[in-house]
Amino acid sequence: MKLLNKGERVKNTYVPPKKSFKQKMIDVYHYRWFYLMFFPVFTSLLVFHYFPIYGIKYAFTDYTPFTEPTFVGFANFEYLFSSKRFWQAFRNTIELSFIKLVLGMVFSVGLALLIDEVRSVNFRKLTQTIVYIPHFISWVVVASIFTLFLSPQSGMVNAILTALGHEPIYFLASDSWWRVVFYLLNLWKETGWGTIIYIAALAGVDQEMYEAATIDGAGHLQRVWYISIPAISVTILTVFILNLAKVLNLFDSVFVLQNDSVIKSSDVIGTYVYRLGITSADYGVSTAAGLFKSVISLVLITIANWLSKKIKGEGILG
Amino acid sequence: MRRKVTSKVMAVVCASAMVVSAVGCGAADTTTEVADTKTQETTTQASETVESTVAAESTEEKVVEKPDSITWWTHDGLNEENGAEQWFAEYENLTGIHLDHQFIPNNEYYDKLKLAFASDEVPEVFDLNGANLALYASQGAIRDLTDLLKSSGLYEKVDPSIWDAIAIDGKIYAIPKEIPSAAVTYVRGDWLERLGMDVPTNYDEFLEMIRRFKEEIPECEIGLTAPGVKSEMNLPEFYQGAHYGFAKVNGEWIDGFAQPEMAEAMQRLQDAYKEGLLDMEIITNTTSTCRDAWYEGKVGVFNYWSGKWGGTLQDRLVANNEGAVALAIEPVDEAQYLYATLSGLCISSKVSDEKAEQIFKYFIEYMHDGGEGQVLFQSGVEGVHWEQDGDTVKPLPNLADPSAVTTSVWITPWLAISPLEVTDKKTEVAEAVSKSLAITDATASQVAITPVSTTLNKITSDLELEKADILAKVVMGELTVEEGVAAYAEVADELNVEQVLKELNGK
Structure with a gap:
């Protein structure tokens, strides 16, 4: 077997030469301005993402803001796992998140493919700008606007329904309609933003493949199906895995749309933890619920990465 | 060479911008501190009015020293745009005590207060509503004020039903700023x-x-x-x-x-x-x-x-x-x-006995003193929030919205728990206000x-x-x-x- 020499490339894999500590320090000095730029980000990561991990110890304590934490072992988890409300919130979180994730991906990819087909540069830019805007509107504002639109008494949507001879629908107070509204609002707000990465991936597809396919007689849909989608499939998978890590982080969008009539069917882990922390000041149980959520997220992302390796031969986590 | 210099400058600028934005949240506090320090400096010649009033009450009374400052959190009442700075300066001018005040938006107030306890950065005085009062009292987070209250003149001046309504297991942990609305x-x-x-x-x-x-x-x-x-x-x-x-x-x-x-x-x-x-x-x-x-x-x-x-x-x-x-x-x-459940001012249990006594006397009692202090807490600063008109207090246009007037700052005059004793600071109440008030005064129940x-x-x-x-x-x-x-x-x-x-x- 041939040994690689320092810096030698084999099958496009670059094996960096080993460097001494002194050489590494010379490199650091050489790139010192990049390190300087990175420093605030690194500090912020440490302070806001890594140091707080220390707080998971409270999941194993009886802790309120007014008393010193006392170690209670797994009592907080026992309490959570025996609570019907917790499992209900967990089920709701999984259902709402996964449906939102899948719908979001399908619509984002679809919209990206449509935008990619637009030939007029100005119209394309205009379309992109318009579909990105909702992402920048806060959930509080979105909820206020759509509560007005969907009002059964004075809302635009019900005015149309009534004009067509239907009874008005109290969308936000109906268990079944609330979920539909939730998914639609998420699509309206985030689909445009989700297209950015797919549009970038589509821009990198070799145009000669489309030309060759056209010569071979491929139609419009066939070119999309056999060229565009396979070309961005790695990107889709990557985005899916990255989004999977955030799948249980539902809070804002649910909290601002919740009301007493749908509170059980819309309660998610985020809102459950918030209620426990705020109304009962039970930081121990809230931290336990938060930790459970993080563990599930870690499991999900590990499974997705393993699947990615099986299907694509490589995972994004290494 | 020029490019290299430009890169260095850009790197420093980017890093600085990120650092500045990261600490931006703390900027407001810094400004407040500067403003507070200024106020403190300009009001070192504090009036002795309160001291003399209190001292005159009884020569046998235990002498309670004035504190240098009191930290106070609020989530309602006077805001910055409507002359809060002038109000705090006036309080310091009259009492010689610096109020280290922080205004918390109403919707964040209880979250921040709990976090303040968790991080051991608790204000000395803050208010709690009924639901939270019992929780904080049971956790030993606030002081039992019963003895301080009963040994002061305030206890006798107030309708006993108010004390009954705010008592928890017979103990008073909070002093209402005003009667709750109904x-x-x-x-x-x-x-x-x-x-x-x-x-x-x-x-x-x-x-x-x-x-x-x-x-x-x-x-x-x-x-x-x-x-x-x-x-x-x-x-x-x-x-x-x-x-x-x-x-x-x-x-x-x-x-x-x-x-x-x-x-x-x-x-x-x-x-x-x-x-x-x-x-x-x-x-x-x-x-x-x-x-x-x-x-x-x-x-x-x-x-x-x-x-x-x-x-x-x-x-x-x-x-x-x-x-x-x-x-x-x-x-x-x-x-x-x-009536809404009563809310009231509490003193943190982390405050020493001596400081609690000082806060009670020069802050809580002062705002219900029936004279100068109560006028300050009800109507604000003369010339800023009100002016004398015969024997009444005439509200001045609101500094933030001149189309309205400032009828109250921290205590609504017609909801005070004890009446004003001075006779030349009456407040005129509009008919629409007094009519509804008369109905609830006569018919509403405390919870x-x-x-x-x-x-x-x-x-x-x-x-x-x-x-x-x-x-x-x-x-x-x-x-x-x-x-x-x-x-x-x-x-x-x-x-x-x-x-x-x-x-x-x-x-």
């Missing part, structure tokens, strides 16, 4: 006149009034509006003395939601909702959407705060609807108007603060979720009252509400 039912007086109707005196007449508003007044799109269906205070005609939460009845704590009266209230709400007399969107309403609908002139009945709000509801209504009248009515025979139970604290979150769900579904007709009652019995059993009652009743 809610009163406002109806469209001009519509009553158009229909030739009298003010309703019982529940049937009340329903008939809403029915006729809906049927015969074209502008009436909503019969009665309210922010949700959980508040017995905002729906007194339907609750008729029933309780949504735990309540003290004949000296015994009961689970209000499990009582037959609550089932009857649910039935009334369900019937009225089905008939279209209640706002169709009552479940998703907020207080602001209710107020807006009232101002637009499309609501017939709305229960809201008496007093200052009586004037606002009338003014804003008539601004959009000429000749409209927001008429505050007496409760119908079956209904009971209620006792629910004491803490360990079990209740543990289950509150789940219990509230279940009750809210059951009530909303019953009102909207998705459950019958019987199904609602059965569902709640199951929940109460599962969450061990019986144990809560035992703990509340000290068994």
